[in-house]
Amino acid sequence: MPDTAPAPTRTDDAQQTVAQDAQGGPAGARRPAGGDRPERGGARSGSGGGRRERGGRRERRPRERQRQEFEQQIIGIxxxxxxxxxxxxxxxxxxxVIGNKKGKVGVGIAKGTDTAASIDKAVRDAKNNLITVPMTEDGTLPxxxxxKFASTELxxxxxxxxGLRAGSxxxxxxxxAGVKNAASKILTRSKNKYNNARATIEALKLLRP
Incomplete structure (x- = not known):
């Protein structure tokens, strides 16, 4: 009587199939772990791009240089x-001393604990003491x-x-003040620049057109 081999059992294959079904299908059909993360990452990158776009829309306006009405020069510290x-x-x-070189000039003096603050105060004082100097068409005095002011006489x-022949x-x-043709002479030995400047202002006040 011939030997009959037992039929092969498919228990292992069935168990493997059941395990695959429990895990959501075969390995090739599995969803990648963290499948939603790339989408969130993409949204972040998109938002970042939007920020750069918004930042790129900002246009910097060039600062307009404000032209000063009066020029200033320090004559003594x-x-x-x-x-x-x-x-x-x-x-x-x-x-x-401040002026616009068009007939307006002023002299100011101030004190302070800081040089910058003292200069600002002196400029404000000079603006409060502005005078208008009458001049002829060729830029000279009429x-x-x-x-005389203090110890200065000129x-x-x-x-x-x-041309302009004057010193100090x-x-x-x-x-x-904008005077182009004039001459001056200090008749005393005063070397105080502030007194000399104030004496000049007092002299220019006496001008009549």
């Missing part, structure tokens, strides 16, 4: 010491003037076509 009960206190005294007279703070004041 002094360090002042005051002795008080608690000791010594230091401050700065600044003298400034007539001669003579004045004379200013017109000079047609001779007198020249600075005349330049800021």
């Amino acid at each position: 002094r360090r002042v010491t005051r002795v008080v009960a608690g000791g010594r206190r230091f401050s700065f005294s600044v003298a400034v 007539h001669e003037v003579r004045t 004379v200013i007279f017109p000079s047609k076509g001779g 703070a007198v020249r600075t004041v005349l330049e800021m």
Whole structure:
């Protein structure tokens, strides 16, 4: 009687199939782990791109340079010491000349603990003391003037076509006023620039068109 081999059992295959069904199908049909993460990452990148786009839309406007109405020049800075009960206190005294070179000029002086603050105060003081200088068409003075301020005595007279012949703070004041042809002479030995500038202002006040 021939031997009959037992029929092969498919228990292992069935178990493997059941395991695949429990895991959601064969390995090839499985969803990648964290399948939603790339979408979230894509949304983030998109939002980042939107931010860059919004940032790119911003246009920087060039700052308009404001032209100053008056030019200014410092004619003197002094360090002042005051002795008080608690000791010594230091401050700065600044003298400034401002003008538009079109007939307006002023001199100011101020004190402060800081040079920058003192300059600002002096400029404000000069603006409060502006005067208008009458001039002829060729940029000279209409007539001669003579004045005295403190220890400074000077004379200013017109000079047609001779240029500006003046020194020290007198020249600075005349330049800021826009005077192109004039001459001056200090009759005293005063070397105080502020007094010389103030004397020039007092002399220009005496001009009549």
